Amino acid sequence: MRFLKYAISVSAIVLCYLQIASSDREAFEIQNIFSKCKRSSTDFDACVKRAFNKLRPYFKRGVPDMGIAPFDPHFAKEVKQIRSIFGMGYTLTLRDVFERGWSQSTVTKYKTDWANNRIIYSQYFPEKWLEGNYDFKGDMLGLEVERSGRWNLTLRDYSQTTRIKRNGSGVDVNVEIDHIGDMDIHVGNLLRGKSVMELVLDSLINATWKPGFAVIRPLINDLVSTAFTDIWSKSFKDFPVQEFIKD
Secondary structure (H helix, E strand, O other): OHHHHHHHHHHHHHHHHHHHHHHHHHHHHHHHHHOOOEOOOOOHHHHHHHHHHHOOOHHHHOEHHHOEOOOOOEEEEEEEEEEEEOOEEEEEEEEEEEEEOHHHOEEEEEEEEHHHOEEEEEEEEEEEEEEEEEEEEEEEOOEEEEEEEEEEEEEEEEEEEEEEEEEOOEEEEEEEEEEEEEEEEEEOOOOOOOHHHHHHHHHHHHHOOOOOHHHHHHHHHHHHHHHHHHHHHHHOOOOOHHHHOEO
16 A cells, blocks of 8 residues: 555656656747847848747647647637628627637748837638637518528638737737638528528539628638637737747
8 A cells, every 4th residue: 555655656746747847848949949039130020930830839739837728729709790781781690619720820921010019920821620600690681680500611722911919918919811712611500401402502602702702701800810819818918928039
């Protein structure tokens, strides 16, 4: 019995040591990634771009001891959009949204706007996947429409530009789509469960999404802006950037 207690104690100590060693190693690796980036250097923006791309292995597991939570997939409890387009007003609420593809992305451009305390960068995703539940309430030519169900969206050959500005203790994030090479979108219960007609409508939407892209674009911008606001506000709010980037 004493030997068993001793073995358990030793095992606990070893696990704690491994956890501490792992945390120290990750902090050292991140510090090493940013150590070459000097604010006074003309290469600063290019250096930060390279550093961001080297951080991709951490997107899925995060760095808990530095307050960085995993964000691939990213989870948003709710995203709401209220619009009026072509005489139709609607409220679309997306709930329990999962967004995947961050660890496959690449930062292609990065610029620090020192005067406005802002950073601007462009990012490329070979694929981005989103899924969740939706509630739709609209007024179409005097007719009220209500629908709810599941949805999913796949974006391929996708790029976006993100602007992040510090606002007191938080951040303001704006994301705009630069390019979408291809897209698949599936929305359940559009015709109240009429499965055959819904499959036909589903195929029609995916075959003709480009002409209607102007309608879909603001929604995608809202989705990814919400995701980035959550990520930067929750995971990077307390990131000790001054310890990693120095003059």
